[in-house]
Structure formats: structure tokens, C-alpha cells
Amino acid sequence: MDYTTKGWGTKAVHAGNVKDTQYGALTTPIYQTSTFIFENCAQGAARFEGTEPGYIYTRLGNPTTSVLEAKIAALDGAEATLATSSGMGAISSVFWTITHSGAHVIADETLYGCTWALLSHGLTRFGVEVSLIDTSDIENVKAALKPNTVAVYLETPANPNLKITDIEEIAKAAHEYNSDIKVICDNTFASPYVQRPLSLGADVLVYSATKYLNGHGDVIAGFVSGKTDFINQVRMVGVKDMTGSVLGPQEAFLILRGLKTFEVRMERLCSTAAKVAEFLNSHPKIERVYYPGLESHPNHEVAKKQMRNFGAMMSFIVKGGKPAGEKLLNSLELCTLAVSLGSDQTLIEHPASMTHSTYDPQALVEAGVPAGLVRLSVGLENVEDIIEDLAKGLELI
Numbered sequence: 001m002d003y004t005t006k007g008w009g010t011k012a013v014h015a016g017n018v019k020d021t022q023y024g025a026l027t028t029p030i031y032q033t034s035t036f037i038f039e040n041c042a043q044g045a046a047r048f049e050g051t052e053p054g055y056i057y058t059r060l061g062n063p064t065t066s067v068l069e070a071k072i073a074a075l076d077g078a079e080a081t082l083a084t085s086s087g088m089g090a091i092s093s094v095f096w097t098i099t100h101s102g103a104h105v106i107a108d109e110t111l112y113g114c115t116w117a118l119l120s121h122g123l124t125r126f127g128v129e130v131s132l133i134d135t136s137d138i139e140n141v142k143a144a145l146k147p148n149t150v151a152v153y154l155e156t157p158a159n160p161n162l163k164i165t166d167i168e169e170i171a172k173a174a175h176e177y178n179s180d181i182k183v184i185c186d187n188t189f190a191s192p193y194v195q196r197p198l199s200l201g202a203d204v205l206v207y208s209a210t211k212y213l214n215g216h217g218d219v220i221a222g223f224v225s226g227k228t229d230f231i232n233q234v235r236m237v238g239v240k241d242m243t244g245s246v247l248g249p250q251e252a253f254l255i256l257r258g259l260k261t262f263e264v265r266m267e268r269l270c271s272t273a274a275k276v277a278e279f280l281n282s283h284p285k286i287e288r289v290y291y292p293g294l295e296s297h298p299n300h301e302v303a304k305k306q307m308r309n310f311g312a313m314m315s316f317i318v319k320g321g322k323p324a325g326e327k328l329l330n331s332l333e334l335c336t337l338a339v340s341l342g343s344d345q346t347l348i349e350h351p352a353s354m355t356h357s358t359y360d361p362q363a364l365v366e367a368g369v370p371a372g373l374v375r376l377s378v379g380l381e382n383v384e385d386i387i388e389d390l391a392k393g394l395e396l397i
């Protein structure tokens, strides 16, 4: 069946599933095997040559993982998806596929801390030129494009301050300059339920599937989605030869299980987050809330245009800055003090000293991450309980 026009729940439950003709299992079996048996030498050779379909070795593909990849492709509206063993595995496998010494990458200055470290301290060691700019102003992107530019990389909403960038505008500018430039969007904060950047002109999506796609805080994983040719390149170069960042079949199974409730989880998370953002925004002890659904967000109009909901991530500054924020984090009982996001549990953290401690201090200021910023990932608990916990914590300040 073609699931292209079906709803989110239908896609998440059915797309990509392969009928088990041997035993009739309802759910996707875990093919816990490193390698696959060839009938004879000719068959092994043909599989390596790519002239005969079939599995070879789990670093190149595995039946459990293939079902998951097809499901994510359906959710993203992508031709193909590749699963990796972490979000950083997805991002680094893409960069190892498309860059070389002398290549130029434009990236937003506000990124997940380890992505920022990969770009500013990692790739530059191998002769890749990296320009970190504010991509929410299209003039900055146009000014940064050069003949050797191979990619424009962004997160929207960005981690940790929920900055919004106009994907359509950037894709248009980059492709008008050079149609070979890959516009790469980290869609982790939004998830495909909230935003489908490929339909806005982006070429490649990367995810930390550790977050909303798995959704239960028990797996580390990543995905790359895009055109089939490109995904094959990332599989055969980025993952097979350069990073070896392969998702294991057990983890693939857990994500398949998590995806069954993807739509209901995302609906609930987004509606809870909107109420929590309103609560914080009207609280006298809060200086500022960063949530794309609030009219006070500087790019609320762009968010409305490209997101079908506003997600479940937000950040805020408590009046009194870092010490007041720390006091709040230390006093919460239901909201859990931990990095990561997109889990069933509400998680809260301090980016400057945790997820973004990889940044140089000056770069962090330029990236719009103040020392007092607190990041909140709203979970599946009842909204009244989350708000009560935050209210009690704020009272103590």
C-alpha cells in the first residue's frame, strides 16, 4: 500500500512494514545477526557488486533497521532514510561524505554543543573551512556563499534558544547560488510531526532519534533522510567506511516500538508545552521565555509559516539569572534535572554548563545563549502537575 497520503498515525504504525512470510509475526522481528549467509560465491559477489539485492553484513544494512528506515522516510516525505547509532553519528557521517580539504561549510552559530564542536574544532583540523553565522538573517547567508561552499547547515528551532530560521528562504538562496549545495537541517527539536523541511526545499535532514522519534529516553540513535542517491552515498562512504556509526537491530526495534505512539505522543507534548510556555510567560519571576508558539518570539511569523505545531521544547531565563535558575533546577521534584529531550519524562537542564559547555565562552554569547538560560523539554506527565512543580520551584526563589 502507498502510505504517502495517509495520516501520521497510519504512517507511523504501517509504513515500511514487511510481512513475515515465515511465521506470520505481527511485529517486526529483531534480526540479531552481524552477517548474512550467501548461497554460493556468485551470489556473494553479486551482492557486493550491487547487481543482486539482499543483505551482506549489518554495517551495510539489516532487515529490522530497513523497516525502521522506510518508516522514517515516510514520516519525513523523503525518498530514503539511513539509521545511525547516534545523532552525532548521523551528522558526522553526512559531513564525512560531503566535505574535503578546501571545502566550505556555512552553519548557523546556534547549534547543539557537540555539533558546534564538530564544525568549529573537528572538521577545521582537516582543512574544511567553516563560517558560523546567524542564518535567521538571509543577507548573512547570501554574503557567506562562496564557490567552494558545499553545505548550509542549520537547526530550526535551534538548540537551546529555539531560534527560528526560514528554511524555504535559505534553500532558495543557496540553490540559486549553486544547485549542488546541500541545505542540511537538523530536525531534532521539531520532529517530522511538527516540521517537514524537505517540502520547504531542504536537501538533507539529520536527527538525534534519541529524542522524539524514539521518545522513551532509552535509546541513542540518529537518522539521515534525503534523496536515494545521497543516502546511498552516506551509507557506503559516511557510515560504512568513515564512521562505522551503525544502529543495532535491538535499538531499531525499540524505536519501531516507540514510533507506534508517535502521533499521540507529539499531539499531547505540543499541547502541554503550549500551556507550560503560557504559564512561564505570565509568571512574575520569569524574565523571558523562548517558545516559537508565543507571539513574543522574534520569529513567530516564520514559525507559523513552516511548523504545523510549535513543539515541546522551550527555554527561559529566571529573573536573577544563573543563580536563580540553578536554585529552580535544584528544587524541582517532578521535572528531572538531566540533559537530552523528547522523552516521556519532563527534563530540565542548564545549557551553558551542560549541553553547550563545548562552546568557547565568547561564541556562546554570540550564539544567543545567556548564562542564565534554562532549557525545558516538556514530557508526557499531566500539564497541571508540571506547572505545579515549576510554580513551587519558582516560589522558593
Ligand SMILES: Cc1ncc(COP(=O)(O)O)c(C=O)c1O
Pocket (backbone or CB within 6 Å): 086, 087, 088, 089, 112, 115, 155, 159, 186, 188, 189, 207, 208, 209, 210, 220, 221, 222, 340
Ligand atoms: C539538536 C541536536 N542534534 C543532535 C544531537 C546529537 O544527538 P545524539 O546525542 O543522539 O548523538 C542532539 C543531542 O542532544 C541535539 O539536541
